[in-house]
Amino acid sequence: MIFSALLGRKDLGAVFLLLPWFGGLVLGEISNDFSQCLDFFYNETPPKGINAAGYTPICQRFKNRYHFVSLYHRQHRAPLYSAYILSPADGKRPNTTWMYEPQLVSPNATPVMQPFPVPNQIYRDVKKSQAVLQDYKNSGYTRGHLNPSMHQKTIEDREATFTLTNIVPQRKGSNIATWNSLEGEVLKRFKDFCKGSMYVITGAMPYKSGAHKINNRVSVPEYMWSAYCCPSYSTSLPQSMRSFFPTYAAVGRNDRNSGQEIVPVDPNVNPSVRGYDVRQMPLETLEDILAQRLAMPEISLFKGKCQ
Numbered sequence: 001m002i003f004s005a006l007l008g009r010k011d012l013g014a015v016f017l018l019l020p021w022f023g024g025l026v027l028g029e030i031s032n033d034f035s036q037c038l039d040f041f042y043n044e045t046p047p048k049g050i051n052a053a054g055y056t057p058i059c060q061r062f063k064n065r066y067h068f069v070s071l072y073h074r075q076h077r078a079p080l081y082s083a084y085i086l087s088p089a090d091g092k093r094p095n096t097t098w099m100y101e102p103q104l105v106s107p108n109a110t111p112v113m114q115p116f117p118v119p120n121q122i123y124r125d126v127k128k129s130q131a132v133l134q135d136y137k138n139s140g141y142t143r144g145h146l147n148p149s150m151h152q153k154t155i156e157d158r159e160a161t162f163t164l165t166n167i168v169p170q171r172k173g174s175n176i177a178t179w180n181s182l183e184g185e186v187l188k189r190f191k192d193f194c195k196g197s198m199y200v201i202t203g204a205m206p207y208k209s210g211a212h213k214i215n216n217r218v219s220v221p222e223y224m225w226s227a228y229c230c231p232s233y234s235t236s237l238p239q240s241m242r243s244f245f246p247t248y249a250a251v252g253r254n255d256r257n258s259g260q261e262i263v264p265v266d267p268n269v270n271p272s273v274r275g276y277d278v279r280q281m282p283l284e285t286l287e288d289i290l291a292q293r294l295a296m297p298e299i300s301l302f303k304g305k306c307q
Helices: 012-021 035-040 121-129 155-160 172-193 239-244 283-293
Strands: 055-062 065-073 078-085 142-145 167-170 199-205 223-229 247-253 278-281
Touching: 035 055, 035 065, 035 078, 055 155, 065 155, 078 167, 142 172, 167 172, 172 223, 172 239, 172 247, 172 278, 199 283, 223 283, 247 283, 278 283
Parallel strands: none
Antiparallel strands: 055 065, 065 078, 078 199, 142 167, 199 223, 223 247, 247 278
């Protein structure tokens, strides 16, 4: 959605289309390299090979504590990915106020995410650098969490996910159905077989060409993607589960009209979710898809393949 800058080592046409996305990472307290919040990455190492232009590393800070991280693009007003440590929720989804990142407006602002102000000068300044709630109104898209509330333990952790710097425009059939089912399946694998931390990186994949935006402001992804790393897991895995550890990944369709070269469509599923299929795959397969699609020579999401 925001990333016409991630991949494509073989398609020169795609490379030229993606060139405007490249450049150095924008600085924030945010961070210039996630140095304040490396704990959310396996082995304290952010993904390698992702050098997308104009992105701001954000240590997502709420109530003076870091909860996860996001790589955010101001002009596209959406994140490339969010990375977090999975922890099962200990309560229901909170009814919370949507928030924004003050330091995307000014580097001198508070580093703690804040509730959206009523429309005024501050609101207008926020709107220049990031998405606002009005962007999603009547857009045909839901607000899709990259770091979902259901993967965070405490009420404070879950509230922190409700910032638009953790959100991409996601079709309802994906958000509340197929992608939600994947999030539930990953959570079950963690509960049943993971014996330590599970590191998750979830992102959005741009269209290969052409601008796709809501409100002519917020970039829409063609696909969602996610990968996890569970370095410590049960030594007595059932045969059916052995391929899912220590890593696994998935790509989900966010456009019913997309081609089927990345994620095929199952013609036998319920028509309400048909075209929002999710394909699960080994980590290396996802990394190859990203490297070919986003015009980056080599992408490694977890240091040493989580070994």
